[in-house]
Amino acid sequence: MPLFAAIEKIVGPRGYLHKPEDLALYEYDGGIDKSRPDLVVFPESTEQVAAIVKAAAEAQIPIVGRGAGTGLSGGAIARAGGVIVSFARMNRILEIDLPNERAIVQPGVVNIDITSAVEADGYFYAPDPSSQRACTIGGNVSENSGGPHTLAYGVTTNHVLGIEAVLPDGSIIDTGSNYDQPGYDLTGLLVGSEGTMALVTKIIVRLMRKPEVVTTLLAIYDRPEDAGDTVAQITERAITPVAIEMLDGPLLRMIEDAVHAGYPRDAAAVLLIELEGLKETVDEQIDQIRAACALCKAREVRVAANAEQRELLWKGRKNAFGAVGRFSPAYYVQDGVVPRTQIAPTLRFIEEVSKRHDVAISNIFHAGDGNMHPLIMFDPRVPGEMEKVRRASDEILEYCVQVGGSITGEHGVGMEKMEMMDRQFTPATLDTIAAFKKLFDPGCRLNPGKVLPTGRGCMEIRQRPGDLSL
């Protein structure tokens, strides 16, 4: 049976898109790359996913899973064409088990909806990407997403207890029960595998109890280095805030114009620091953080007086990328990680790169983790501009690796950073990674052209629409 007919048999006539104008919506994600799929399918069950995967395997067509398409490394782009499996219709919370602090969800559930479903009972789901009002758990699992609260709670892999997934041959695996899986850690391997090994169809997530008190501070600086030093001072005092975010001056002004979060327009940098716990603990930590900020020459430290003020401070941070979009025709945000002690020199290096390539770079990042998000602003209509941006970005990532860091903290490798993987790993380690890919997906049909550098990874077989018998 031709693929087209097979797919319609599985999901019905309203279960897929194939017209060019419909497909155009699925050629982007949140990054800068694009490529058009040949077909977008909307399964409603694990069995439908397995049937779609089997049909695509017979037709030898590439398959790419997709959540909300908010990813920043090109993970959901069908760069070799083929079928996009959208999880938009597999968006149900299947079970909430509060006594055992877990929930079972479908991949299309929006991140924030898990917290919404349990917060009245005093629980929440911890990983909080900036896109959490849109992004899905399936996408979070694929990219092992983080967020501002990663500092205290870790990334997605620390909150996933088990997975059901469809392998490239259509078989369904279940990585174990809900508790302490014996043997190899399949769950951990699938989290962060960026859709190159399996399509995740069900996820058991950990729920956490909401803290008694949450407080947010804004520390304001006249020099960015002083903000960097404050992070080291806080660590030295043995306090772990749940979040320490840094935003530089230019970004503050762009955000303020767009969001009116109450950020100071004349500052060189701010730290957004969040504390959680019992009231007594938080009160004591506020005093210690005030002392650390004062020692590092903070001009002012504001403490949010209530939930509204707190939400306003976070609104600025969470809408930062949107704010930049009002000022620059395009921007490119990177995701390098450096040891916490290397933040200040890395900021200086980014400034050098900015001057040398004559591109505007602003900094907004998870300072507590050393997870830098340099944001390069540019105009893609100017010839040569895109190339300049990519060179600047590559130099920053190479610097991160050199000082003992990594090319990605939470956005994934995708198609964006795959050619940088040989800076991070030795050939023997890359061979091991490639062997994994081949083990799961010998035909190289699952999200081809991602994660591994060209030559070690999968060939990109561009399928003509004709092959789909459309």
Add this chain to the structure above:
Amino acid sequence: MPLFAAIEKIVGPRGYLHKPEDLALYEYDGGIDKSRPDLVVFPESTEQVAAIVKAAAEAQIPIVGRGAGTGLSGGAIARAGGVIVSFARMNRILEIDLPNERAIVQPGVVNIDITSAVEADGYFYAPDPSSQRACTIGGNVSENSGGPHTLAYGVTTNHVLGIEAVLPDGSIIDTGSNYDQPGYDLTGLLVGSEGTMALVTKIIVRLMRKPEVVTTLLAIYDRPEDAGDTVAQITERAITPVAIEMLDGPLLRMIEDAVHAGYPRDAAAVLLIELEGLKETVDEQIDQIRAACALCKAREVRVAANAEQRELLWKGRKNAFGAVGRFSPAYYVQDGVVPRTQIAPTLRFIEEVSKRHDVAISNIFHAGDGNMHPLIMFDPRVPGEMEKVRRASDEILEYCVQVGGSITGEHGVGMEKMEMMDRQFTPATLDTIAAFKKLFDPGCRLNPGKVLPTGRGCMEIRQRPGDLSL
């Protein structure tokens, strides 16, 4: 070159053992299985490990890594003979990096020695198996070991940031930098792979700041169910102690006779509860836990008044297995996990099994995690006794799986529970696990006869000593 000569060339004449009386010391671990290796080698560097692995690969001889041999599932037993690689001489802490909260260590470093090296500066290494004064980090990584404080801090995999390892062909891989490794989670896959994929030669571990205050409580009960209910009550109050250990009456009396920890001889059960944090937090939590204990009919709640009293309470718990050894010719300890809400029914089921098979079973376990350690006492000299014990054990583990739990929490699968893996996983998932093993170790020479059930796993090729050209 025959293997014998090749090994001597790599490690010198004092770098290996081969006489039967020496090898006899290496045929056991902390479990109940045994098998004698043909050779035990003591490398002093990664390069020596790689050379040994290459030589063994040429001779097609099995290789088994070994730390301190304290494991409880037969992980370090050379069940197919061959070469044991002991990491006793690779026991150095290579680097301590306090500002970035990590240390780089060799696999033979004893667990407690990491904490000893950093505690003066206010840091510690969190996973704390009962054997932590003897067991090594390499063994902890292989088995993904836990301990009483797993409840708050997680198991070994949550504290390992990167790994260097030797693959079965002798090549050396490095799973990434110290921070947020891009791509597939090789570190996570190797942790808990029980020596079946690679020999770990270097480990980057996370260090944590010591809390301001640590307090230990002993809650004493006349009925074991009341202790189980208290665990649920504590969870309901949104308190996460760093440890909640349960010990039943018979065990209390055995421990008290051996260790004199001050445990009540006439109790039916106790909970050992530990709290950590700032002083104000801990004081408030003590009040809440007292209330929970009172509600669940605890006869008495004692709070350790100082560090000495605290250490004495833990001394009883950590020496429990030794204490049992004084009373029973042999014992067999299991490692099943159940959802926290299933602890009370599981205790009732264990009592039924005990009566039905007429074997004495005592319970000591990580109650907060639902990680049960039923301890079956027996005399191996009585014919048929061993078989009875294994049957009782299997029934308990099957029950754990049925109620949504697992056959192992922290001891690993090893050779002890491999035949139970098909109760835990579907055939498709077991095929995936087997494919991993084959990917890393196509010749099935690394720790053969472990983790996977017979038929799906590796053949056990018993090498005659003659093959080693000894």
